[in-house]
Amino acid sequence: MNFKQLEYFAAVAEAKSISGAARELDVAQPPISRQLALLEDELGVTLFLRTNKGVELTEAGRRLYEQSRQMFQSLRTMADSVRDVAAGARGRLKLGVIYSDVQIATHLLKKYHEKYPQVELYVRMGAPDDLLDDLGRRELHALFLRSQSGRSCGLRERVLGEDPLELVMCPETDPAPGRDAIPIQALRDVPMCLLRSDDLWGYGRDLLEECRRAGFVPNVACHCYDTPMELQMVQAGFGVGFLPKSIVAAHPGSPVYTKPVLEFSARSYPILVWEDDPYQSGCVRRFLELAGACGL
Amino acid sequence: MNFKQLEYFAAVAEAKSISGAARELDVAQPPISRQLALLEDELGVTLFLRTNKGVELTEAGRRLYEQSRQMFQSLRTMADSVRDVAAGARGRLKLGVIYSDVQIATHLLKKYHEKYPQVELYVRMGAPDDLLDDLGRRELHALFLRSQSGRSCGLRERVLGEDPLELVMCPETDPAPGRDAIPIQALRDVPMCLLRSDDLWGYGRDLLEECRRAGFVPNVACHCYDTPMELQMVQAGFGVGFLPKSIVAAHPGSPVYTKPVLEFSARSYPILVWEDDPYQSGCVRRFLELAGACGL
DNA sequence: AATTGCCATATAAAAATGGTATGGCGCTTT
DNA sequence: AAAGCGCCATACCATTTTTATATGGCAATT
Numbered sequence: 196m197n198f199k200q201l202e203y204f205a206a207v208a209e210a211k212s213i214s215g216a217a218r219e220l221d222v223a224q225p226p227i228s229r230q231l232a233l234l235e236d237e238l239g240v241t242l243f244l245r246t247n248k249g250v251e252l253t254e255a256g257r258r259l260y261e262q263s264r265q266m267f268q269s270l271r272t273m274a275d276s277v278r279d280v281a282a283g284a285r286g287r288l289k290l291g292v293i294y295s296d297v298q299i300a301t302h303l304l305k306k307y308h309e310k311y312p313q314v315e316l317y318v319r320m321g322a323p324d325d326l327l328d329d330l331g332r333r334e335l336h337a338l339f340l341r342s343q344s345g346r347s348c349g350l351r352e353r354v355l356g357e358d359p360l361e362l363v364m365c366p367e368t369d370p371a372p373g374r375d376a377i378p379i380q381a382l383r384d385v386p387m388c389l390l391r392s393d394d395l396w397g398y399g400r401d402l403l404e405e406c407r408r409a410g411f412v413p414n415v416a417c418h419c420y421d422t423p424m425e426l427q428m429v430q431a432g433f434g435v436g437f438l439p440k441s442i443v444a445a446h447p448g449s450p451v452y453t454k455p456v457l458e459f460s461a462r463s464y465p466i467l468v469w470e471d472d473p474y475q476s477g478c479v480r481r482f483l484e485l486a487g488a489c490g491l
Numbered sequence: 492m493n494f495k496q497l498e499y500f501a502a503v504a505e506a507k508s509i510s511g512a513a514r515e516l517d518v519a520q521p522p523i524s525r526q527l528a529l530l531e532d533e534l535g536v537t538l539f540l541r542t543n544k545g546v547e548l549t550e551a552g553r554r555l556y557e558q559s560r561q562m563f564q565s566l567r568t569m570a571d572s573v574r575d576v577a578a579g580a581r582g583r584l585k586l587g588v589i590y591s592d593v594q595i596a597t598h599l600l601k602k603y604h605e606k607y608p609q610v611e612l613y614v615r616m617g618a619p620d621d622l623l624d625d626l627g628r629r630e631l632h633a634l635f636l637r638s639q640s641g642r643s644c645g646l647r648e649r650v651l652g653e654d655p656l657e658l659v660m661c662p663e664t665d666p667a668p669g670r671d672a673i674p675i676q677a678l679r680d681v682p683m684c685l686l687r688s689d690d691l692w693g694y695g696r697d698l699l700e701e702c703r704r705a706g707f708v709p710n711v712a713c714h715c716y717d718t719p720m721e722l723q724m725v726q727a728g729f730g731v732g733f734l735p736k737s738i739v740a741a742h743p744g745s746p747v748y749t750k751p752v753l754e755f756s757a758r759s760y761p762i763l764v765w766e767d768d769p770y771q772s773g774c775v776r777r778f779l780e781l782a783g784a785c786g787l
Numbered sequence: 788a789a790t791t792g793c794c795a796t797a798t799a800a801a802a803a804t805g806g807t808a809t810g811g812c813g814c815t816t817t
Numbered sequence: 818a819a820a821g822c823g824c825c826a827t828a829c830c831a832t833t834t835t836t837a838t839a840t841g842g843c844a845a846t847t
Contacts, residue, residue, distance in 0.1 A: 254772035255577035476550035
């Protein structure tokens with residue numbers, strides 16, 4: 196059995212006539228006659244009753260006709276969906292996001308999903324190192340991280356924006372109430388909650404350096420493994436934090452707020468990171484394109 | 492696109508190698524290479540990444556593979572179901588049954604359904620003339636009737652059994668209590684509920700004739716249009732009826748019972764009636780075969 | 788450097804498919 | 818009643834498609 200036979204068969208069924216189907220398909224009558232006979236032979240079933248003025252489906256033929264219509268339908272669907280996958284309009288996109296990038300990631304994904312609604316999105320939040328491991332294992336296609344990475348060897352990245360790093364505090368722990376910016380000297384002896392700086396991702400490393408340069412040993416009250424925890428500690432009054440301004444700005448109801456450090460401006464850069472693979476799947480390519488178009 | 496290309500494609504996907512698939516399918520390698528290229532051209536999509544030690548599905552190729560498996564599955568299903576329809580193991584069987592034949596019909600259908608469980612059964616009860624009309628309109632395939640028909644011109648029939656016609660009564664209307672059979676003379680003046688005898692289907696016609704031969708005019712208290720109604724009238728004490736013994740026997744809890752008429756034995760013959768069509772659908776043929784094997 | 792295994796291409800043989808001519812059959816028309 | 822018409826089936830040749838053989842390029846291994 197092959198498509199041509201089924202196609203001929205369906206045309207004959209619709210025209211209720213072999214010669215009629217031949218006219219419809221723009222081929223001669225005998226080929227259709229023959230293919231029909233071959234199909235009947237292969238199935239071992241009579242599909243049409245030949246009358247003097249055309250043909251008529253048997254019960255079995257009716258069944259084949261119904262099924263073959265579904266067949267053609269799913270054939271078209273199949274071809275279309277394969278093209279969609281290749282074009283990146285369908286498929287699976289798996290992304291990793293660090294807490295600091297939630298805003299920018301969701302914003303970008305919203306635009307992406309509006310443009311490619313058929314792509315299934317998988318998103319996972321986690322620590323940068325864990326996400327990078329998954330990226331290496333090809334379990335994620337791209338990551339929303341912050342620049343400063345020392346690990347992006349063999350990886351491609353794209354800067355998506357910039358974000359000033361500022362001190363985070365609540366009214367009780369404000370080292371300089373009433374002032375819009377905080378002089379570095381005001382941080383002497385102030386307890387700080389910072390991301391652990393023994394790896395490469397902590398935002399506070401340069402701030403600590405700056406404090407030492409200013410002549411005092413900073414007081415790190417708490418080392419946090421992740422940003423959400425740091426925010427919670429700051430909110431609980433443990434001390435001041437040092438985080439991208441946008442994270443705090445995104446929580447308008449929260450009692451915490453930020454102020455810049457006078458004489459010290461640091462920035463963190465949200466970046467998109469991915470493997471440099473020339474055979475990247477379509478939806479990943481489209482996503483990276485969109486990120487490129489939306490990037491800074 | 493055609494089946495061969497899909498088949499080759501699936502084999503390559505499974506072997507992760509063109510030459511491997513060629514060995515598997517027992518064809519040379521170049522044809523597969525070429526059909527694959529044709530398929531990719533038609534879809535406008537790269538389905539495999541060619542490496543130095545085989546090939547690897549792309550995302551789009553993976554999609555096509557998944558879909559093509561379903562495709563092959565439904566293809567097999569389709570062919571099988573068409574053969575089933577032709578063999579009579581699948582399809583639709585529409586039957587008409589008169590009340591008197593309910594027992595024999597259900598019994599036969601039970602056996603049929605055990606043998607051909609995939610056939611959808613449609614059964615309808617009605618008056619003989621209505622059923623015959625539907626048979627003529629091809630809305631029913633066969634009917635369970637009783638012989639005596641004058642209308643079966645052009646129809647084929649098969650006797651399925653025989654059934655003595657007996658008087659039906661309840662204790663209050665018994666014309667000869669204490670006796671096993673009732674002499675015809677005992678029916679003089681006894682009110683009777685009979686199927687209307689102005690058409691050809693009434694069971695009582697010959698009984699009325701016999702009464703007249705015995706020298707009295709029978710007292711027909713009620714003319715019934717159908718058997719269930721006649722039974723109800725008899726049960727309500729309107730008079731005695733005259734019906735196939737098996738109908739009453741099938742209602743063991745009922746107060747009505749039957750007795751034969753002495754010196755007059757009439758029988759009715761359950762028959763199966765159908766159109767004489769050489770292109771009868773498979774399930775009808777199988778059903779008639781089974782009826783033939785089970786018939787008297 | 789040679790060998791091996793892979794895929795792609797070119798070409799000739801084989802197979803399948805399509806077109807033309809023709810015949811049988813039943814119905815309608817003259 | 819015979820001729821004409823439209824239908825499907827068959828026979829046969831032409832064309833197209835598909836296959837097999839031979840060969841080349843390429844990368845990895847020996």
